[in-house]
Amino acid sequence: MPVGARRNRTLYGLASKMAGVHRYTKIRWGVGITLTILVALLPLTNTLRIDLWSNRSAWLGEEVGLVEALKAFAFPFLAINVGIILASRFLGRWLCGFVCPIGNLNRLQEWFDWRLRRGRWKHLASVVVFLACLLLAAITFSFWVDWRVFTQGSGTAVTVASLFLAATTLVIFGVVRGLGMRFCRDYCPSGVYFAVLGPESHTGVEFRFPENCTDCHACENACPVDLEPRKMAEAATRPGTGFYPDGLSNYANCLRCGDCVAVCEVTAEGEECEDTPLQLGWIRGESDTGVEEKASP
Ligand code: SF4
Ligand code: SF4
Numbered sequence: 001m002p003v004g005a006r007r008n009r010t011l012y013g014l015a016s017k018m019a020g021v022h023r024y025t026k027i028r029w030g031v032g033i034t035l036t037i038l039v040a041l042l043p044l045t046n047t048l049r050i051d052l053w054s055n056r057s058a059w060l061g062e063e064v065g066l067v068e069a070l071k072a073f074a075f076p077f078l079a080i081n082v083g084i085i086l087a088s089r090f091l092g093r094w095l096c097g098f099v100c101p102i103g104n105l106n107r108l109q110e111w112f113d114w115r116l117r118r119g120r121w122k123h124l125a126s127v128v129v130f131l132a133c134l135l136l137a138a139i140t141f142s143f144w145v146d147w148r149v150f151t152q153g154s155g156t157a158v159t160v161a162s163l164f165l166a167a168t169t170l171v172i173f174g175v176v177r178g179l180g181m182r183f184c185r186d187y188c189p190s191g192v193y194f195a196v197l198g199p200e201s202h203t204g205v206e207f208r209f210p211e212n213c214t215d216c217h218a219c220e221n222a223c224p225v226d227l228e229p230r231k232m233a234e235a236a237t238r239p240g241t242g243f244y245p246d247g248l249s250n251y252a253n254c255l256r257c258g259d260c261v262a263v264c265e266v267t268a269e270g271e272e273c274e275d276t277p278l279q280l281g282w283i284r285g286e287s288d289t290g291v292e293e294k295a296s297p
Pocket of ligand 1: 223
């Protein structure tokens with residue numbers, strides 16, 4: 001089961017041999033931090049807030065009633081979701097690999113667990129992950145409740161708001177600390193419907209230069225969802241787990257996270273992917289050759 005010590009040893013152990021931070025990691029954190037700031041700014045700038053406490057919702061800088069805000073929010077919310085579904089249907093689950101905040105928290109946790117696996121600081125990972133979960137919960141909270149509830153609200157309102165914030169934090173922390181990447185592999189409801197909607201894809205991982213493969217198996221060990229990245233174009237290679245049904249194609253299960261490609265670039269020494277065996281991007285249909293030959297004794 002790659003999720004856990006074997007994945008961390010492979011992915012983060014090999015990452016420490018890279019000259020710098022891998023480009024996929026930079027993209028992932030660049031996207032994650034930018035989106036987090038943008039989303040956090042929406043309620044803070046009164047661009048959008050649904051206020052369940054005082055009916056002081058906001059839309060485009062104006063204070064409006066709850067119903068008015070919900071009506072205004074409905075169209076962009078639907079449009080964004082339709083866009084995500086269409087993109088996932090034809091291009092695959094890039095959202096899972098590069099955008100999802102829970103996925104990013106899981107990776108943050110993996111990295112800290114790896115870096116602090118020995119010594120007296122090893123419990124620091126839990127503290128950092130908890131604070132990150134609290135931040136995500138606070139951003140979620142600020143969409144639904146005006147923070148003024150804590151200074152102007154009744155005792156009941158303050159209690160309910162505090163419980164809401166605490167429960168959201170603990171649920172996120174429980175998912176991240178208790179399941180980590182197993183949540184992405186087995187239980188994420190969004191991941192399930194992206195996978196079911198997008199059985200085929202025009203983008204993803206391709207075994208493009210099998211002649212350069214060293215048969216190190218690092219790609220399989222690093223994959224968070226138990227795929228065999230060298231066999232993506234073949235029939236489904238893993239059974240359904242958790243909420244995921246049996247029979248989904250490899251491309252439906254793939255998160256498009258690029259971890260297999262990142263470790264492949266280190267082990268096959270195909271710097272900056274000119275001829276690295278595994279490639280992530282537009283599928284050219286040149287994959288699926290050489291695995292058997294290389295893998296067989
Ligand atoms: S096959 Fe590669 S890109 Fe897909 S989920 Fe596994 S590691 Fe990520
Ligand atoms: S494709 Fe890359 S990571 Fe996978 S076995 Fe071959 S060299 Fe190793």
